[in-house]
Amino acid sequence: PYDVLVVGGGPAGAAAAIYAARKGIRTGVAAERFGGQVLDTMSIENFISVRHTEGPHFAAALEEHVRDYDVDIMNLQRASKLVAGKGLVSVELENGAVLRSKTVIVATGARWRQMGVPGEDSYRNKGVAYCPHCDGPLFKGKRVAVIGGGNSGVEAAIDLANIVQHVTLIEFDSKLRADEVLQRKLESLPNVDVVLSAKTTEVLGDGQKVTGLVYENRIAGQRHTLNLDGIFVQIGLLPNTEWLKGTVDLSPRGEVVVDHHGQTSVPGVFAAGDCTTVPYKQIVIALGEGAKASLGAFDYLIRHAET
Numbered sequence: 001p002y003d004v005l006v007v008g009g010g011p012a013g014a015a016a017a018i019y020a021a022r023k024g025i026r027t028g029v030a031a032e033r034f035g036g037q038v039l040d041t042m043s044i045e046n047f048i049s050v051r052h053t054e055g056p057h058f059a060a061a062l063e064e065h066v067r068d069y070d071v072d073i074m075n076l077q078r079a080s081k082l083v084a085g086k087g088l089v090s091v092e093l094e095n096g097a098v099l100r101s102k103t104v105i106v107a108t109g110a111r112w113r114q115m116g117v118p119g120e121d122s123y124r125n126k127g128v129a130y131c132p133h134c135d136g137p138l139f140k141g142k143r144v145a146v147i148g149g150g151n152s153g154v155e156a157a158i159d160l161a162n163i164v165q166h167v168t169l170i171e172f173d174s175k176l177r178a179d180e181v182l183q184r185k186l187e188s189l190p191n192v193d194v195v196l197s198a199k200t201t202e203v204l205g206d207g208q209k210v211t212g213l214v215y216e217n218r219i220a221g222q223r224h225t226l227n228l229d230g231i232f233v234q235i236g237l238l239p240n241t242e243w244l245k246g247t248v249d250l251s252p253r254g255e256v257v258v259d260h261h262g263q264t265s266v267p268g269v270f271a272a273g274d275c276t277t278v279p280y281k282q283i284v285i286a287l288g289e290g291a292k293a294s295l296g297a298f299d300y301l302i303r304h305a306e307t
């Protein structure tokens, strides 16, 4: 068995693997797609100490760094079940194999819910964005829309209003669902418009980048076109934790509940990164949390596991 088995090969998983391997203990990483969300990212400008890099480049560097150590990398492997037994934890893979380990670090990340309209896929990273902290500054002085009037959408609109020229917030429902205090702040901003009962039906572009969007008023049925440079989709971040249901405590949003050491509700099972309840889903945070969960697992091994 492994001492530490990491499930997930994004920033959190890579950091966890390196911290474990540096303790000289038996370490494995099983990942569906080594690199994680970073593979889908174009430019990264908020990884402190690196002024600018590109997602695929960053992902390759993560993998290279992990390969410097004695770590079993099992890429293209999807975990389907976790079973906590006496002493060892088992992770079942979709291909039928079962991996056993004294500790497991869950780092399976998350995915942004998509609108599922024409143009969204083809203009991703060309104006269609999901992370205001990451991509907001790219739209300085421009016109953008935020899709979604929950807390994250309204927070994004308030955040972007400081940077961009104008924000249109588009909400499907007849009212915003964000906290009152956020709604009041939003209303006080001169460069934000809110459109309610609106269903986005298409992302428009010129072949190179976004030029606007089409929405339909759900009551009157009319279609409207907005001219825009960017569209921030804020309709939910879905943690990749379906495979843990019934074994590890999850929050109502499906995030793995962790304590300050990254420990989950199951002894010996730790978690880190975007799949957890830790707020603010960012690379620099996922890396730190991965390191923390790994040290938590090492601490657990010292105290609990027989050698």
Ligand code: FAD
Residues within 6 Å of the ligand: 007, 008, 009, 010, 011, 012, 013, 030, 031, 032, 033, 034, 035, 036, 037, 038, 040, 041, 042, 043, 044, 045, 046, 047, 077, 078, 079, 080, 107, 108, 109, 110, 111, 112, 130, 131, 134, 135, 240, 243, 272, 273, 274, 275, 281, 282, 283, 284, 286
């Ligand atoms: P992920 O990166 O999601 O990695 C999860 C890993 O788990 C992957 O290897 C995945 O294949 C694997 N996995 C999932 N399910 C299973 C399973 N069942 N079995 C096995 N493996 C599984 N952050 C920034 O800080 N700066 C940016 O500029 C930035 N830009 C972004 C742009 C885009 C388009 C996106 C989508 C995200 C961006 N982010 C950015 C956010 C950042 O990518 C994430 O916060 C970070 O990648 C989270 O790391 P993670 O390791 O927790 O999860």
